[in-house]
Amino acid sequence: MKQRIEQLRDRINLLNYKYYVEAQSEVSDYEYDALLRELQELEAQHPEFFDPNSPTQRVGSDLGSGFVSVEHRYPMLSLGNTYSLDELREFVNRVEREEGHTEFVCELKFDGTAISIIYENGKLTRAVTRGDGTRGDDVTANIRTIRTVPLVLRGDNIPPYVEMRGEVIMPHASFQRLNAEREEAGENPFANPRNAAAGTIKLQSSAEVARRGLDCYLYSMVGEGLPHENHWDNLQEARGWGLKISDRMVRCRSWEEIEEFITRTDSERGSLPYDTDGAVVKVNDYATQRRLGSTAKAPRWAVAYKFKAEQALSRLLSVDFQVGRTGAVTPVANLEPVQLAGTVVKRASLHNADQIALLDVRVGDMVYVEKGGEIIPKITGVELSERTDDCVPFEYIARCPECGTPLVRIEGEAKHYCPNSEGCKPQIVGRIIHFISRKAMNIEGIGDETAELLYTSGLVSNIADLYRILPQQIATLPRMGTKSAENIMRQLTESRGVPFSRVLFALGIRFVGETTAKYLANHFRTMDALMAASVEELAEADEVGEKIAESIRAYFADERNVAIINRLREVGLQMEEVEKESLSDVLAGKSIVISGSFVRHSRDELKALIELHGGKNLATVSGTTDYLLAGDKIGPAKLQKATKLGVQIISESEFEEMIGGAEITLPKEPFEKPAPKVEEKIPVQGALF
Ligand code: IVH
Numbered sequence: 001m002k003q004r005i006e007q008l009r010d011r012i013n014l015l016n017y018k019y020y021v022e023a024q025s026e027v028s029d030y031e032y033d034a035l036l037r038e039l040q041e042l043e044a045q046h047p048e049f050f051d052p053n054s055p056t057q058r059v060g061s062d063l064g065s066g067f068v069s070v071e072h073r074y075p076m077l078s079l080g081n082t083y084s085l086d087e088l089r090e091f092v093n094r095v096e097r098e099e100g101h102t103e104f105v106c107e108l109k110f111d112g113t114a115i116s117i118i119y120e121n122g123k124l125t126r127a128v129t130r131g132d133g134t135r136g137d138d139v140t141a142n143i144r145t146i147r148t149v150p151l152v153l154r155g156d157n158i159p160p161y162v163e164m165r166g167e168v169i170m171p172h173a174s175f176q177r178l179n180a181e182r183e184e185a186g187e188n189p190f191a192n193p194r195n196a197a198a199g200t201i202k203l204q205s206s207a208e209v210a211r212r213g214l215d216c217y218l219y220s221m222v223g224e225g226l227p228h229e230n231h232w233d234n235l236q237e238a239r240g241w242g243l244k245i246s247d248r249m250v251r252c253r254s255w256e257e258i259e260e261f262i263t264r265t266d267s268e269r270g271s272l273p274y275d276t277d278g279a280v281v282k283v284n285d286y287a288t289q290r291r292l293g294s295t296a297k298a299p300r301w302a303v304a305y306k307f308k309a310e311q312a313l314s315r316l317l318s319v320d321f322q323v324g325r326t327g328a329v330t331p332v333a334n335l336e337p338v339q340l341a342g343t344v345v346k347r348a349s350l351h352n353a354d355q356i357a358l359l360d361v362r363v364g365d366m367v368y369v370e371k372g373g374e375i376i377p378k379i380t381g382v383e384l385s386e387r388t389d390d391c392v393p394f395e396y397i398a399r400c401p402e403c404g405t406p407l408v409r410i411e412g413e414a415k416h417y418c419p420n421s422e423g424c425k426p427q428i429v430g431r432i433i434h435f436i437s438r439k440a441m442n443i444e445g446i447g448d449e450t451a452e453l454l455y456t457s458g459l460v461s462n463i464a465d466l467y468r469i470l471p472q473q474i475a476t477l478p479r480m481g482t483k484s485a486e487n488i489m490r491q492l493t494e495s496r497g498v499p500f501s502r503v504l505f506a507l508g509i510r511f512v513g514e515t516t517a518k519y520l521a522n523h524f525r526t527m528d529a530l531m532a533a534s535v536e537e538l539a540e541a542d543e544v545g546e547k548i549a550e551s552i553r554a555y556f557a558d559e560r561n562v563a564i565i566n567r568l569r570e571v572g573l574q575m576e577e578v579e580k581e582s583l584s585d586v587l588a589g590k591s592i593v594i595s596g597s598f599v600r601h602s603r604d605e606l607k608a609l610i611e612l613h614g615g616k617n618l619a620t621v622s623g624t625t626d627y628l629l630a631g632d633k634i635g636p637a638k639l640q641k642a643t644k645l646g647v648q649i650i651s652e653s654e655f656e657e658m659i660g661g662a663e664i665t666l667p668k669e670p671f672e673k674p675a676p677k678v679e680e681k682i683p684v685q686g687a688l689f
Pocket of ligand 1: 076107108109111112114115130220280302304
C-alpha cells in the first residue's frame with residue numbers, strides 16, 4: 001500500500017509540475033482528480049504514511065520566476081470538487097442540516113487561471129495570480145492589457161479597498177488563432193485554452209499578452225465594508241461598477257433548481273465561446289458562509305461540480321509517426337472508429353514519447369479519447385481492466401519513419417526530431433507548402449498536391465527552385481494545363497512584391513511565425529542586417545527570446561540556407577523593409593530613449609512611432625537626450641542618470657499625447673492590432689441565462 005501511495009504522490013507531483021510550471025496538461029482533469037482522490041482515500045485509511053509534503057496537503061502552485069511575489073491579504077482558497085450529482089446533493093443536504101433552509105448561488109466554473117484584482121479608491125492597483133494560495137505573482141502589467149478589465153471603477157458604494165477574484169480565460173477564437181500561429185512557427189501548440197491562458201498571463205511581454213486576446217470573468221468580491229452582506233448582491237453591484245460578471249448565474253432555493261441549472265449548463269456549454277468545466281454552487285449569505293467556515297484548502301460553503309469531458313472508449317489498433325515541416329515527430333493513434341461529440345473519430349494524438357510512457361499505452365489496449373477545447377482528439381488514458389496479455393508495450397521509434405535518419409531529442413523539448421532537414425521528404429515538401437501559403441508568398445495556384453509532385457518529379461527540391469521552373473514543365477504535370485501553368489507563373493512574378501517581413505516568415509525558420517517575422521523585419525530592416533546579427537542582438541528585437549534567437553542564428557549559420565537566400569535575392573524577392581512615410585514632424589530634432597515595458601505599444605512600435613514623427617530613438621541616456629520614455633520595470637540606472645542630467649521623463653500616455661492622441665497606431669502593417677472585442681450586453685439583474 002505504501003508503494004501505491006508513493007507512486008501516486010510521484011505521479012501527481014510530476015503532473016503538477018507540468019501543469020503549473022510548464023503550463024501543459026498531459027492527462028484529463030478527470031483522470032487527475034481520480035488520482036488525487038485515490039491518494040486522499042488511501043492516506044485517510046493509512047494515517048501512518050502521512051507526509052506533510054504529499055500533494056494532497058497543499059493547493060498547487062503557479063509561482064514562477066521573473067515576477068515579484070506578493071502576499072495575498074486574504075488567502076486564495078481552492079474549491080472542493082465532485083463529478084457526482086449524489087455528492088453534490090450531499091453537500092446541499094449537509095449545509096441545510098447545519099444551517100436550515102439556505103439560498104445558494106449557482107454559477108459557471110470558468111476554465112482558465114485564477115486572478116485577484118485589487119482596486120484601491122476605485123483604481124486598479126494590482127493583480128496577483130493565486131500562486132500557492134498565500135503568495136502569488138504580481139502580473140498587473142499583463143492584466144491591464146485585458147480590455148474587459150476596467151482600470152477605473154465607476155459608480156457608487158465602491159469600498160476604498162476591494163479585491164475582485166475571478167478567472168482569466170482564453171476564448172476559443174483567440175485560442176485557435178494563437179495555436180495556428182504557433183504551429184506555423186513550428187512551436188508546440190497549447191493543449192487547451194486553460195493552459196494557453198495560464199501560459200499567457202506569465203509572459204514577460206505585456207504587448208504579447210495584449211495581442212493574444214485574453215478575457216476575464218470576476219466571480220467573487222473580497223474585502224471589508226462591502227456594499228452587501230451576500231455574494232449575489234455584491235456581484236450585481238460590481239457589474240454596475242463596470243466589472244465583467246457572467247449573466248449565467250442563478251439564485252436557487254431548492255435542490256431541484258440547482259440540478260436544473262447543472263443540466264442546462266451541461267447541455268449548453270458546448271455553444272459558449274469559452275471553456276467551462278463545471279458549475280460552482282455557493283452559499284449566498286456571508287454570515288452563513290462564515291459559520292460554515294473553511295478547511296485549510298477550501299471553503300465548506302462552496303463546491304464545484306465538474307462535467308465529464310466527452311469521452312469515448314476505443315481500441316488502439318496501431319501507431320503512426322508523422323514528420324512535420326520542422327522535423328518534429330508526432331505519434332498518432334489509429335483507432336477503431338468511434339462516435340465522439342457528434343463525429344466519428346479514427347485517429348487521435350498521442351503527443352510524444354513521454355506521454356506514451358506516462359499513460360503506459362499499448363497497442364491493443366482500450367483507450368479513452370477526448371475532445372476538449374482543442375480540435376484534434378487526444379488519448380487521455382487506458383482502461384486497464386480491459387488489458388489482455390497480448391497488449392505489449394511498444395518501442396518508440398529511433399529512426400525517422402520517412403528517411404531512416406536516427407531521431408534526436410533536444411534537451412528541454414518533449415518531441416523527437418528528424419535532423420535530416422535537407423533529405424527528408426515531408427520536411428522538404430512541408431517547407432515548400434509553407435513558402436507558397438497564403439500568409440507567406442501567396443502562390444496559391446500550387447496546391448499541396450502539386451507541391452509534392454513538383455518535388456517528386458525532381459523539378460523543385462527547395463524553395464528557390466520554384467523561381468526557375470518553366471510553364472511548360474508545370475503544364476505537363478497531372479491535373480495541370482497551360483491555364484494553370486500561366487496562373488502559377490503570374491503568381492510567382494507577383495510574389496516579388498511581397499513585403500520583406502512575409503519573405504522572412506516564408507523561409508520557415510523554426511519559431512519564426514508571422515508576428516515574430518514582422519518584429520524582426522521592423523527591428524533589423526534588411527536581410528543583411530538580420531543575417532549579421534548575433535544571438536544577443538537578435539534577442540533585442542521585440543518578442544525574440546534566447547530560444548528564437550538561437551534558432552535564427554542556427555538557420556543562417558547553415559550555408560545551404562544562405563545560398564537559397566542569395567538565389568531568392570537574385571530573382572528579385574524583397575530583402576528590405578520599405579521605409580514608411582512620415583506621419584508628422586512634432587518630434588523633429590528630439591532624441592528619445594525608451595526604457596521598461598509598456599501597456600499599449602511594444603518597444604519596437606514606440607521606436608517606429610518616434611521615427612515616424614521625426615524624432616530619433618537612442619539607446620543610452622546622455623546630456624543630449626530630450627526625453628526618457630519610461631515604462632514599467634524601467635532600468636534603475638537609466639532612471640538615475642536621466643534624473644541627474646535633468647532629462648524629462650515621460651509616460652506612455654504623455655508620449656501618445658505628444659504625437660497626437662492615445663488612439664494612434666501605426667499606419668498599416670507590420671503591427672496590426674486585434675479587432676476590438678464586442679462588449680457583452682449587460683444583462684438584466686438576476687436574469688436567468
Ligand atoms: S470560487 C473560495 N467561482 O476554480 C472560493 N472559483 O477549483 C474560490 N473557478 O481557483 C473560488 N470558476 O480558479 C469560484 N465561479 C467560480 C469559478 C471558480 C472557476 C476556479 C478558480 C479556483 C478553482 C478551484
